[in-house]
Amino acid sequence: MNILVLGGGGREHxxxxxxxxxxxCDRLIxxxxxxxxxxxxxxxxxxxxxxGAVVEFAEAESIDFVVVGPEAPLAAGxxxxxxxxxxxxxxxxxxxxxLEASKRFTKEVCDAAGAPTAGWARFDDLELAKAYIRxxxxxxxxxxxxxxxxxxxxxxxxxxxxxxxxxDILGGAFGAAGAEVVIEEFMEGEEASFFVLCxxxxxxxxxxxQDHKRVGEGDTGPNTGGMxxxxxxxxxxxxxxxxxxxxxVKPTMAEMARRGAPYRGVLYVGLMIKDGxxxxxxxxxxxxDPECQALMMRLGxxxxxxxxxxxxGRLAExxxxxxxxxxxxVVLAAEGYPGSYEKGTVIGGLDDLPETSWEMMFHAGTTExxxxxxxxxxxxxxxxxxxxTLEEARxxxxxxxxxxxxxxxxFRRDIGWRALGKG
Numbered sequence: 001m002n003i004l005v006l007g008g009g010g011r012e013h014x015x016x017x018x019x020x021x022x023x024x025c026d027r028l029i030x031x032x033x034x035x036x037x038x039x040x041x042x043x044x045x046x047x048x049x050x051x052g053a054v055v056e057f058a059e060a061e062s063i064d065f066v067v068v069g070p071e072a073p074l075a076a077g078x079x080x081x082x083x084x085x086x087x088x089x090x091x092x093x094x095x096x097x098x099l100e101a102s103k104r105f106t107k108e109v110c111d112a113a114g115a116p117t118a119g120w121a122r123f124d125d126l127e128l129a130k131a132y133i134r135x136x137x138x139x140x141x142x143x144x145x146x147x148x149x150x151x152x153x154x155x156x157x158x159x160x161x162x163x164x165x166x167x168d169i170l171g172g173a174f175g176a177a178g179a180e181v182v183i184e185e186f187m188e189g190e191e192a193s194f195f196v197l198c199x200x201x202x203x204x205x206x207x208x209x210q211d212h213k214r215v216g217e218g219d220t221g222p223n224t225g226g227m228x229x230x231x232x233x234x235x236x237x238x239x240x241x242x243x244x245x246x247x248x249v250k251p252t253m254a255e256m257a258r259r260g261a262p263y264r265g266v267l268y269v270g271l272m273i274k275d276g277x278x279x280x281x282x283x284x285x286x287x288x289d290p291e292c293q294a295l296m297m298r299l300g301x302x303x304x305x306x307x308x309x310x311x312x313g314r315l316a317e318x319x320x321x322x323x324x325x326x327x328x329x330v331v332l333a334a335e336g337y338p339g340s341y342e343k344g345t346v347i348g349g350l351d352d353l354p355e356t357s358w359e360m361m362f363h364a365g366t367t368e369x370x371x372x373x374x375x376x377x378x379x380x381x382x383x384x385x386x387x388x389t390l391e392e393a394r395x396x397x398x399x400x401x402x403x404x405x406x407x408x409x410x411f412r413r414d415i416g417w418r419a420l421g422k423g
Contacts, residue, residue, distance in 0.1 A: 007069025036363025051081030
């Protein structure tokens with residue numbers, strides 16, 4: 001098969017790495033890719049959010065299957081254009097992708113489906129939003145309704161913080177994504193990321209992971225796109241998985257089908273768990289990043305078979321073969337992230353790192369300039385490893401992270417602390 005992966009981050013590097021292990025893959029192209037992806041696959045350059053351009057490229061290169069990595073092309077309707085052209089695609093339709101593209105839409109679907117989630121209200125009027133915050137008090141959560149590259153969420157511990165956040169969002173800080181604001185009840189508990197594949201009818205769990213959103217050790221400091229993750233997540237017991245499927249995922253999928261937008265692709269189910277009961281924090285319509293890196297390290301070659309089955313409506317005949325293993329990914333970020341940071345810094349030591357089925361350095365924000373790998377983003381590298389135990393996976397991941405020669409980078413040194421019992 002000729003396969004095209006859309007995206008250029010750590011998630012797409014991990015997807016490409018897993019896909020290449022499957023003998024069904026004859027040729028792999030990633031657009032736009034990055035410096036790490038270039039080492040294992042062909043890379044191409046075109047607008048991945050332009051459905052016409054994607055179809056044109058896929059037809060010209062005789063692509064048999066397209067895997068859409070990030071949310072932006074899905075929200076732009078790229079999967080619809082590919083489906084119309086008769087090209088198999090992994091990823092939901094534009095209408096179904098509203099589960100991530102609009103916080104308001106997701107809340108309305110959850111209410112209709114009876115899925116437990118935080119209490120909420122939506123506003124496009126600043127004064128009404130402020131009045132609601134004052135009435136509810138803090139802590140409280142303020143979210144831009146649309147896609148804001150993971151930055152449009154303020155978990156406000158004080159009223160002042162919430163008021164400033166709603167002013168920023170409705171004041172245009174996030175552009176069109178902030179035309180409306182969703183204000184939610186603050187939920188306490190432990191977070192977990194649960195992933196399922198859907199083909200419009202069948203739902204197949206493909207693992208759980210735990211992300212570390214805060215920039216600082218001990219889960220302190222501002223939220224980020226994720227500083228590390230591990231899989232499996234001990235908190236996701238078989239009982240909790242069953243409760244999540246029956247109370248949240250399946251009712252949501254039924255409601256989407258009722259609305260004429262059956263969901264096909266991967267669904268990231270962000271959960272808050274308290275007293276053994278799950279509540280939905282958010283849906284994402286793509287694999288989480290960096291959770292995907294840990295999941296792909298564990299899934300390996302079977303990932304392609306699962307993605308194909310979801311795209312072709314054959315999930316009922318598939319199951320996941322899990323090894324008795326663990327995986328961890330540690331994010332190396334540019335100093336200053338998630339605030340301002342320097343771009344173009346040179347990263348050394350990468351050529352000496354192991355590249356095996358047990359250890360891999362996935363690139364997230366890199367490019368090659370004059371033969372040298374340079375940083376182009378905030379989250380730049382993902383040191384990812386498997387082990388028979390989480391401790392073993394952690395030790396391998398951190399050995400890779402320590403071996404990178406990048407004075408302008410940093411990483412958290414406590415990834416997995418909840419599961420490992422260390423703060």
